[in-house]
Amino acid sequence: MKARISDISTYLPERVLDSAEVERRIEGWRPPRGIVERMTGIRRRHVASDDQQASDLAVEAAKTLAPDVDLMIFASASQDMVEPATAHIVAAKLGLSCPVFDVKNACNSLLNGVQVAEALILSGAHRRVLVCTGETPSRAIRWRVRDRAQFVDSFAGYTLSDAGAAVIIERAERGIFYRDFSADSTAWSIGTLPGGGSAHPRDPDSSYFRGDGRRLKEAFELIGPDIFLNALKRTGLTWDDFAVVAVHQVAMPYLHFLADTLGIPQDRLVVTLPDHGNCASATLPLQLARGTWSRGDKVALLGLGGGISMGVMLAEM
Known part of the structure; x- marks a missing residue:
C-alpha cells in the first residue's frame, strides 16, 4: 500500500494588491517606481481581510473536502498564536474531533506535513489525513521604511501573498x-x-x-x-x-x-x-x-x- 494525494483544495482571499499599490503604501523612504514587479515578476498578490486569521484560510480551503478524516495536520509558516497549536483552532472551526497537531518549516511546511501524513499512514497509525495550511504573511510586511537598507532587508515581505490550501492523504494502491x-x-x-x-x-x-x-x-x-x-x-x-x-x-x-x-x-x-x-x-x-x-x-x-x-x-x- 501507498499514501495517495486524493483531493486538493485552495482558497485565495478576494482582496488583491498589485505591486504598484504595494509601493505606494510604503511610507518614509520611497522605493523606485516599479521595482517590485521588475525584480520579481509579481504583478499582484492576495491579502486576507482584517478579521481573517491563518486558521480561517485553512478552513476555507478544507471545508470543501470530505470531513471523514482520522487525523488533521496544520502545516504552515503562519499561525494564529504561539499557543495552542493552530491545528486545534482549525479543527474546532471545522467541527473535527480527531487528533491534531502542527508542522512548521517555513515554505516547506505543507510538503513536510504530507511527508508526516504519509509516514503515519504507511505505519498503520492512520488511514485518512487532512493536511492544511493558512498563510497570512501580509501581517508581517514592513510598511514604514527608514532608508534603502531597511527596504532591501524587508523586500521579501513585498512578494508574499495570503492563501489557504488543503490536501487529503489516504491509503491507496498508488500514490x-x-x-x-x-x-x-x-x-x-x-x-x-x-x-x-x-x-x-x-x-x-x-x-x-x-x-x-x-x-x-x-x-x-x-x-x-x-x-x-x-x-x-x-x-x-x-x-x-x-x-x-x-x-x-x-x-x-x-x-x-x-x-x-x-x-x-x-x-x-x-x-x-x-x-x-x-x-x-x-x-x-x-x-x-x-x-x-x-x-x-x-x-x-x-x-x-x-x-x-x-x-x-x-x-x-
Missing part, C-alpha cells in the same frame, strides 16, 4: 513513490521573522520579515540541485514523465534559473507567481490545483524553504 529532504541549518539567519518567540517576545521591530535575497539564492545554490536530479536518477524518470512539476516560486528570475539548471520543460511548470505572489507553503498545492493532470498521472513537488531546507516528492495521482 507517493519517492521523497527526499535536506537542510543547511547554518543558513537559518538569512531570512527570519524574529518576533513572538523566546528570542524577541515583545519587540515590535521584530514583527516584520527580514531577509537577504541574494544570500538566500547563494545558499540554495551551495546545496546544489542534486536532491532534485537524484530523484530522477533513482527512479529512472525524466521531467517529461510528469504531467506537472510544481516548484516553489519566490521570483520569476529564480524560477527561470532553477528550471534551466534542472532542465524542466516549460510546459510542465504551472506558473502562479505573477498573479498570486509567493503563497508560502500554499504554493505547491495551488500549482497542483491549477495544473492539468488526470488520475494516474505522475506529478513532482519541489520545495524550497527558509532555514534553509529543500524537498522533493514524486507521486502518482
Whole structure:
C-alpha cells in the first residue's frame, strides 16, 4: 500500500494588491517606481481581510473536502498564536474531533506535513489525513521604511501573498513513490521573522520579515540541485514523465534559473507567481490545483524553504 494525494483544495482571499499599490503604501523612504514587479515578476498578490486569521484560510480551503478524516495536520509558516497549536483552532472551526497537531518549516511546511501524513499512514497509525495550511504573511510586511537598507532587508515581505490550501492523504494502491529532504541549518539567519518567540517576545521591530535575497539564492545554490536530479536518477524518470512539476516560486528570475539548471520543460511548470505572489507553503498545492493532470498521472513537488531546507516528492495521482 501507498499514501495517495486524493483531493486538493485552495482558497485565495478576494482582496488583491498589485505591486504598484504595494509601493505606494510604503511610507518614509520611497522605493523606485516599479521595482517590485521588475525584480520579481509579481504583478499582484492576495491579502486576507482584517478579521481573517491563518486558521480561517485553512478552513476555507478544507471545508470543501470530505470531513471523514482520522487525523488533521496544520502545516504552515503562519499561525494564529504561539499557543495552542493552530491545528486545534482549525479543527474546532471545522467541527473535527480527531487528533491534531502542527508542522512548521517555513515554505516547506505543507510538503513536510504530507511527508508526516504519509509516514503515519504507511505505519498503520492512520488511514485518512487532512493536511492544511493558512498563510497570512501580509501581517508581517514592513510598511514604514527608514532608508534603502531597511527596504532591501524587508523586500521579501513585498512578494508574499495570503492563501489557504488543503490536501487529503489516504491509503491507496498508488500514490507517493519517492521523497527526499535536506537542510543547511547554518543558513537559518538569512531570512527570519524574529518576533513572538523566546528570542524577541515583545519587540515590535521584530514583527516584520527580514531577509537577504541574494544570500538566500547563494545558499540554495551551495546545496546544489542534486536532491532534485537524484530523484530522477533513482527512479529512472525524466521531467517529461510528469504531467506537472510544481516548484516553489519566490521570483520569476529564480524560477527561470532553477528550471534551466534542472532542465524542466516549460510546459510542465504551472506558473502562479505573477498573479498570486509567493503563497508560502500554499504554493505547491495551488500549482497542483491549477495544473492539468488526470488520475494516474505522475506529478513532482519541489520545495524550497527558509532555514534553509529543500524537498522533493514524486507521486502518482
